[in-house]
Amino acid sequence: MSAPTASRRLILLVDDDALLLDYLSTVLRHAGYETIMAASAPEALQRVAEPDTDIALALLDINMPGMSGLDLARRLKDHTEVPFMFLSSVDDAETARQAASHGAVGFVVKPVDATRLLPAFESALARADEIRKLRHTEANLNAALAAGRETSLAVGLLMTRFQTDRNTAFEVLRDHARSSRRKINELAEQLVEAEELLNGLHGAFVSRLRR
Missing domain, CATH: 3.40.50.2300 (Response regulator)
Structure with missing residues (x-):
């Protein structure tokens, strides 16, 4: 058989x-x-x-x-x-x-x-x-990173936040974009904006605590 x-x-x-x-x-x-x-x-x-x-x-x-x-x-x-x-x-x-x-x-x-x-x-x-x-995966990753600055930044943010490697970070970002039926660059841009907002709020909290 x-x-x-x-x-x-x-x-x-x-x-x-x-x-x-x-x-x-x-x-x-x-x-x-x-x-x-x-x-x-x-x-x-x-x-x-x-x-x-x-x-x-x-x-x-x-x-x-x-x-x-x-x-x-x-x-x-x-x-x-x-x-x-x-x-x-x-x-x-x-x-x-x-x-x-x-x-x-x-x-x-x-x-x-x-x-x-x-x-x-x-x-x-x-x-x-x-x-x-x-x-x-590497070919897809390289193509995506070449296509947009936001994707590259988002992959870097995920690597830092979750202590993971480059390919895994990209795969998670890509899979989430697919499951939510969105373009990967759009999701990456939102992630970068959210990170910038959090960083800004963190700075505001630090300034308030120092008063």
Whole structure:
């Protein structure tokens, strides 16, 4: 039975071993994912470039003839938003360090079996989703801050008042604007005005107490 959490997401498998590719594809399809396969790094890049191809995660063999999995990972990182994890026949600290330095979200060691593959794969996919969400939030935040001084000031006020980070402050402000069906700049302007009013009243109270 297909795993309901998989949602038929598309996975790119890259390895020069045809038998291993078939095995990986079978395991992931049984778990509820869709797969596409590539026997080399250049073929993988062609797959990624195909229109309307929304790849949730790529599983890359590190050691392939010609362009290695590390080289392919560098291309994916520099020119796409496709997250990737590595498949390696070597299990040592240096290989793991290389994987991490290239931005991999996971690492699996050969020989592969389903009991080890699926937990590592699902963990990597969850990490990839977290990174994708952060990128999306950061892009929205940068666009909003560029659009208005009030939004930037309001985010700063929320960060100070609630001791939170920049992204969280922006998300709260954005979500409240959506729930109240208002533009984020309008809500930010009201928040800034309220803060200025409170500051003015605070000054008035301090002056009165000093008399």
